[in-house]
Amino acid sequence: MSVGKKDISCPPEAPGTPLKDSDIAEKKVTYVEDHPDIRYAWTAGQAISRFLNELKKGKLIATKCNKCRRILFPPRMFCELCYKPIDDWVYVKDTGTVQTFSISYIDPDAKPLEKPVIVAVIAVDGASKNMAFMHVLGEVEPEKVYIGMKVKAVWKPEEEREGSVTDIKYWKPIEG
Amino acid sequence: MEVERVSGLKFHKKQDVAIVGAGMTTFKRRLNETGKELSFLAIKQALEEADMDLSDIEMVVMGSAPDAFDGLHMKGEYLLDGSGGSDRPYMRVFVGGGTGVFAPIAGYWHVASGLADVCLVVCEEKMSSCMPHPQSAFKYIWDPILDRPLAPNLIWIFALEMNRYMHVHNIKHEDIALVSVKNKANALDHPCAQLAEKITVEDVLNSEPMALPVRRLDVSPPSDGAAALIMVAPHIARQVTDNPVWVTGVGWALDTTMWTNRDLYFPRYVAEAAKMAYRMAHITDPRKEIDVAEPYDPFDYKELHHMEGLGLAKKGEAPILTREGVTARDGDLPCSPSGGLLGVGNPIAATMGVKAGELYWQLAYRAGKRQVAKEVTTGVCQAWGDLMQVGTVMVMSNKR
Numbered sequence: 001m002s003v004g005k006k007d008i009s010c011p012p013e014a015p016g017t018p019l020k021d022s023d024i025a026e027k028k029v030t031y032v033e034d035h036p037d038i039r040y041a042w043t044a045g046q047a048i049s050r051f052l053n054e055l056k057k058g059k060l061i062a063t064k065c066n067k068c069r070r071i072l073f074p075p076r077m078f079c080e081l082c083y084k085p086i087d088d089w090v091y092v093k094d095t096g097t098v099q100t101f102s103i104s105y106i107d108p109d110a111k112p113l114e115k116p117v118i119v120a121v122i123a124v125d126g127a128s129k130n131m132a133f134m135h136v137l138g139e140v141e142p143e144k145v146y147i148g149m150k151v152k153a154v155w156k157p158e159e160e161r162e163g164s165v166t167d168i169k170y171w172k173p174i175e176g
Numbered sequence: 177m178e179v180e181r182v183s184g185l186k187f188h189k190k191q192d193v194a195i196v197g198a199g200m201t202t203f204k205r206r207l208n209e210t211g212k213e214l215s216f217l218a219i220k221q222a223l224e225e226a227d228m229d230l231s232d233i234e235m236v237v238m239g240s241a242p243d244a245f246d247g248l249h250m251k252g253e254y255l256l257d258g259s260g261g262s263d264r265p266y267m268r269v270f271v272g273g274g275t276g277v278f279a280p281i282a283g284y285w286h287v288a289s290g291l292a293d294v295c296l297v298v299c300e301e302k303m304s305s306c307m308p309h310p311q312s313a314f315k316y317i318w319d320p321i322l323d324r325p326l327a328p329n330l331i332w333i334f335a336l337e338m339n340r341y342m343h344v345h346n347i348k349h350e351d352i353a354l355v356s357v358k359n360k361a362n363a364l365d366h367p368c369a370q371l372a373e374k375i376t377v378e379d380v381l382n383s384e385p386m387a388l389p390v391r392r393l394d395v396s397p398p399s400d401g402a403a404a405l406i407m408v409a410p411h412i413a414r415q416v417t418d419n420p421v422w423v424t425g426v427g428w429a430l431d432t433t434m435w436t437n438r439d440l441y442f443p444r445y446v447a448e449a450a451k452m453a454y455r456m457a458h459i460t461d462p463r464k465e466i467d468v469a470e471p472y473d474p475f476d477y478k479e480l481h482h483m484e485g486l487g488l489a490k491k492g493e494a495p496i497l498t499r500e501g502v503t504a505r506d507g508d509l510p511c512s513p514s515g516g517l518l519g520v521g522n523p524i525a526a527t528m529g530v531k532a533g534e535l536y537w538q539l540a541y542r543a544g545k546r547q548v549a550k551e552v553t554t555g556v557c558q559a560w561g562d563l564m565q566v567g568t569v570m571v572m573s574n575k576r
Contacts, residue, residue, distance in 0.1 A: 009544025010225065010537045011529075014202035014367040015217040016209055016401070024307075029208060033307075036247060042320045052321070073437075074322060080432055100343065100440060102335030104387035108327050110311035119332050119387070121340075121436050132436045134323060134332075142388075147343045166325045 047075045050089070052163040058155050062127050064088040073127035092126035094153035095174065099123050099132050103142045118142055122151060122171055138170030150174040187456045190290030192576060194413035194420035195280075195536045196406050197226030200529030202368045203401040203521030206304040211246065212258025214402035215300045218529070219260055222296070222404035226416055233406075235292040236261035238268045239279030239299040241524035244313035245306050259298045265291075273474060273561025274428070275299060275525035276403075277568040280532045281426045283407040284570075293409040300402040301523035310398045317563060331395070333564055335387035337440040338477045342389065344441035345492030347480075349389055353380035354498050355476035356393055359512050362505060363519025365545040368529070370399055370521035380476070396474045399521035403529030405536065410576075421539045424554070425457030425571035435563055446485030446558060446567035453556070454487070457571040462487040462556070466571075468538050468548050469509065470531045470557035473516040479503075482558055483511060485567065506549035513538060513548050524561070531557040532570060539574040 023029050044052055047063065051074060054061040063072045063086040065079035073092055078085050101120035107113055118140070123132040137145060138154065151171040161167040199221025201207070201214050209217065215238075223229065238259045243251050252268025259266070269275065269282045276299060283297035303310040314330040341347065354377060363372035375393065383392040413420040429448035431438060438444070450462070459465045471482035480494035488509060489497050497503055503511035514520060514534035517527055535557040537543040554573040560566060 008225070008542055010198065010542045011200050011221060011367060011533075012225075013221070014200075015221070016202040016204060016207045016214065018202065018204040019206040019208050021206065021308075024206075034247065040320070044321050048321055074434070076434075080434070100336045100340035102332055102339060102387045102389070103385070104329060104332060104335070105385045106329050106331065106387060108311070108315040108329050110309055110329060110331075110386075116388075117327075119326070119328070119336070121336055121440075130437055130439055134326065134328070134336075134436055136326060147339070164325050165322055 047077045051075050055165070055167040056161045056163045058158065060092050060094055060124060062090055062092045062131070064090050070128040071126065071131060073124055073131040074133055092124050096122040096124040096151055096171070098145065098147055098149040098151060100147055101137065101145050116142060118145055120171070135165065135168060136170045137172070139172035189288040191288065191409045193284050193287040193423045194408055194410060195423065195572070196408055196413055196417045196420050197222040197228070198403070198405050198529070198533040198536050199225065200368055200403040200526070200533055201401050203370045203399040203523055203526070205370065205397060205399060207400040211255050211300045211302045214302065214400065215255060215258035215298050218402040218404040219296065219298055222406050226406045228406065228416065230260050233260060233264065233294055233296045235265040235286050235295045237279055237282045237286065237295060237297045238266070239270060239275040239525040239528065240268065241270065241272065241275060241301055242313065244316055245301070245303045245310055247305060255300060260296055271561055271566045271568065273472065273524050274559045274566040274568040275561065276527040276531050277557055277559035277570050278428060279525065279528060280405055280407065280570055281428060281568060283405065284423050284426050287407050287409055293412050295407045297405040297407060298402065299525040299528040301526045302400050303398045303523060304400050329387065331387045331390055333435065334475050335390040337564060338389050338475065340440040341477055341481055347492070347495050349381060350377050351495035351499055352477045352480065353377045353394070355473065355479045356380050356518050358498070358504060359473060359516040359518040362513055362546065363515025366515045366520050368401070369515055369519055371397055372515060372519050390475065394476050396517035396522035399523040401521060401523035401526040401529070403526045403533050405528065405532060419540050419574065421536045421572050421574050422576050423570060424573045425453035425455070425459070427452030427456070427569040429567050430562065431565045433563055433565060435565065442491060443481055443485035443560070443567060445565055446482055446560060446569070447487070449567035449569040450486045453569040453571050459571065463489070466509070466554055466556050467550060467552040468513065468535070468555040469511045470514065470535050470555070471511055472531065472558050472560045473512050473518050474522055476518060478560070479512060479516065482560065486556060486558055486569065505546070508550070510548040510550070513543065513546050527559065531559055535572055539572055
């Protein structure tokens with residue numbers, strides 16, 4: 001080994017061979033293709049199973065830790081701060097406050113949406129501060145949404161509910 | 177049981193750690209080379225700068241993002257040969273986007289502990305294998321039960337965080353767009369850059385809406401690329417170079433996965449990681465003691481958010497510093513002089529090249545046209561990732 005180089009500018013070169021998307025489409029490069037099909041079934045666990053079953057009844061449920069006195073939402077079986085089992089189940093309201101929101105013009109694959117979706121983080125009434133979850137807003141123009149807006153859940157009819165977060169169709173502003 | 181804590185032993189290391197070489201490939205949306213070949217190209221450059229051979233390398237750390245991009249499990253093993261890791265201690269580390277600084281932190285453990293005197297750190301990402309767009313793999317980051325039924329896009333969480341940050345500090349999008357303008361212009365001087373261009377604030381504000389407030393030019397692009405670093409013990413550094421750069425502090429932290437339970441306006445995970453790194457580096461006033469910074473900038477607001485988490489600006493002050501030119505390459509606190517992820521590209525783990533790698537080159541005075549105007553002694557680089565919950569921080573200095 002010798003004493004290293006001096007007065008050089010780094011990186012000295014930028015190796016690599018750039019391709020265009022069209023090079024693949026027109027098969028100008030050598031490549032191999034595969035479409036894996038892997039299926040999953042996720043068990044919801046103790047806390048979220050109860051949460052989803054309560055959604056079917058049109059109710060939102062949370063859990064409570066008696067040590068830090070937080071009402072935890074979405075519910076969990078242990079308090080991650082005190083690291084102990086939760087003490088109780090409590091119902092929270094289906095009203096809340098918009099903590100932050102976004103107007104999305106893209107779907108999960110980043111393809112454009114015809115009509116934008118308004119997604120929001122909603123802190124539900126009755127749970128501790130900042131205990132929020134993500135959902136979508138409806139019955140409101142995108143430009144009328146603001147942080148701090150009070151909203152209420154709009155539920156699917158009972159016979160259509162299936163124990164999913166989509167049992168709430170969307171959240172709409174509370175008038176006045 | 178109460179555990180007795182012994183004071184004074186914290187951060188007790190066997191030996192100091194120096195960086196003596198770095199390398200990186202070009203960052204592009206799609207490269208012909210495989211991940212192994214990209215790793216080889218980056219490592220070759222780093223070895224040349226340090227004037228070393230692979231036979232001088234004792235241990236190897238590799239960093240790479242989710243296997244879903246490659247459609248291939250156990251990517252660490254797959255990339256082994258390209259990473260120069262065969263027949264020596266080798267490990268892969270991964271904390272999402274935070275890997276770009278977490279991999280050199282793991283390299284630091286190897287050398288500081290005395291287990292290795294020479295450790296090679298290589299980060300590789302090949303996002304383009306996922307067709308038609310890597311976004312299709314990103315959607316599997318969401319919670320399958322609570323989030324995925326809502327058909328979310330990964331951009332949502334950033335849009336939600338950006339909006340909360342703007343609301344709490346009353347920040348205009350114009351001020352945030354200045355970061356994109358600055359970084360893409362800085363990247364004009366980087367030979368590896370993917371999206372280097374002169375743009376204006378209006379260009380950002382008028383670009384295609386993705387998930388408002390996030391628009392196309394607020395976002396860094398997906399890329400292919402690789403980067404490498406060589407970390408050594410003091411007695412090796414002395415033999416190979418006159419100007420090693422010392423790693424003086426490392427820190428990392430993760431916040432709760434229940435991201436909707438946090439107040440998104442402040443990155444607590446970065447603040448915790450920075451606190452650890454600054455304590456180790458004996459830095460008490462980062463705004464005064466840090467000369468140059470490479471905060472993680474996959475989105476323009478993220479550079480500002482992270483500057484505040486790193487203590488380089490007070491809460492809500494980062495946009496003001498940016499507007500006043502403090503963070504420009506000739507400013508008092510240059511931030512992302514490389515051009516960052518916004519300008520050079522975002523091959524997730526391989527962004528090590530524009531964060532840890534660039535900081536090394538800046539402190540070694542080897543950044544060429546990108547060299548900041550002021551005299552530099554100490555710098556900080558940082559990365560961020562997972563479900564926006566991990567902060568990884570490294571402090572470097574050219575004085576031991």
